[in-house]
Amino acid sequence: MGGEPSGEFSVRSAYKLLESNVANPRAYTLQNIYKKFYKKLWLLNIPGKIKITIWRLSWNFLPTQVNLMHKKVTNNASYPRYGEKTETTDHVFRECPVTVEMWSELTFQHMLRNQNMDLEQWLTWVIEQLNPWQCSIFCCTIWAIWGARNKRIHENRISTSKEITGFVNKYITEITDDIEKNSVRLTKNIGWRFPPETFVKINFDGAYNGRQNLAASGIVVKDEEGRVLLSHSKIHQEIPSVFAAEVVACWEAVKVGVEKKWRHIIIEGDSLAIIKKCKSNSQDRLLIGAFIHDIKHKIETLKKNEEVYLEMAVPEYAEEQ
Structure with missing residues (x-):
């Protein structure tokens, strides 16, 4: 029941089984808008670590100071960049002046207009509006913002919006080049190959x-x-x-x-x-x-x-x- 087509039961099988559970039809993983969001996310040509970061953000699983405080890991909920603000996911990804400046430099400033949505709703709404190429840049930016935040805490390295934006553009170019090279390599390898002599x-x-x-x-x-x-x-x-x-x-x-x-x-x-x-x-x-x-x-x-x-x-x- 609920196994893979091969007959085996895996972690993916368990996830599908939980997702198909209709005991709580109001759970947002069962709503069509979220199914479309995750389907679009997993199909993007970006590294898995970026997709996982977006997935964690969609569930509010990122260890912001507020989340750590709720888990009693820390008693300080302040935002590490300024100190006087509370570090919520909203502040990290939508409200911080450096983040707002980044979205503007990447021409995503129009995506900040729906500030009345909570972050999870906003995330799915943004992904729905964008084409796959724009989605890749958007997701890489989210990942880069979180990475810059972690470097500020753990390495005491402060990055400007231009530095983070430059990193995003360079990273997108690199992974795009890799995808194109791999596509060419696969195209060359696809097709029937002659067996060795006597075979x-x-x-x-x-x-x-x-x-x-x-x-x-x-x-x-x-x-x-x-x-x-x-x-x-x-x-x-x-x-x-x-x-x-x-x-x-x-x-x-x-x-x-x-x-x-x-x-x-x-x-x-x-x-x-x-x-x-x-x-x-x-x-x-x-x-x-x-x-x-x-x-x-x-x-x-x-x-x-x-x-x-x-x-x-x-x-x-x-x-x-």
């Missing part, structure tokens, strides 16, 4: 129809010169998930390799989770565990160039399944 390559993929619990597996085998040696597609019934469809497709690919008795084989698919499970030495207790076990056994058969044939019995590795 054949078996590519597999699966498609899934959830309404009818049907899956289709597709297999293409090519030699070192890219010539198609074999292509095969098959419909499978009573398949419970997309993940299971990919597992069955992998199983079909390995089975073809065993049946054709090619000496050197590369088996290639696009599901990293399946590849990891097939390489793992641990026992898989998922519903598709029998397939995973059989795949492992067939791979061993390929490596040893031997076959197993039993009457009225199954291999030892499959008994528990």
Whole structure:
């Protein structure tokens, strides 16, 4: 219940399960505006540490002096830049003169007009108004403001609005360049690669129809010169998930390799989770565990160039399944 398509239960599964809980329909994580906010945030091409900072801010989890005072970590709630003001998230990110000056230098000053909203509402409203590129700059700015605040406390380093703005512009340029370089690298790497000499390559993929619990597996085998040696597609019934469809497709690919008795084989698919499970030495207790076990056994058969044939019995590795 509430697990991943692979059948495993993870931290992400628990989060989704809590999010789907309708016991408190007024909780803002269940409202559409906040769902859109988080979806847009996680899709931004910015480092995870920045996204986490925004997420923490949206929940008022940042350790401002006021929050620390509420947790009885400190008895001083004053803002470290001036001393006489109380350090709330509102003051750090919207009211501080240096922050206001920064928003103006980055042409986000119009985003400060809705000061009547609390910070969480304002944050989601701003993200909704901006395009992905503007959102990236905005989020980096929030992260930089918080970073400058921490340096003021822990390193006694005071940054001006121009210095922080300069840092944001430089940082955005650097991560944009990295994204473009990686995109070019990925574009070059994407595509079918010829196998080494004397090898054949078996590519597999699966498609899934959830309404009818049907899956289709597709297999293409090519030699070192890219010539198609074999292509095969098959419909499978009573398949419970997309993940299971990919597992069955992998199983079909390995089975073809065993049946054709090619000496050197590369088996290639696009599901990293399946590849990891097939390489793992641990026992898989998922519903598709029998397939995973059989795949492992067939791979061993390929490596040893031997076959197993039993009457009225199954291999030892499959008994528990």
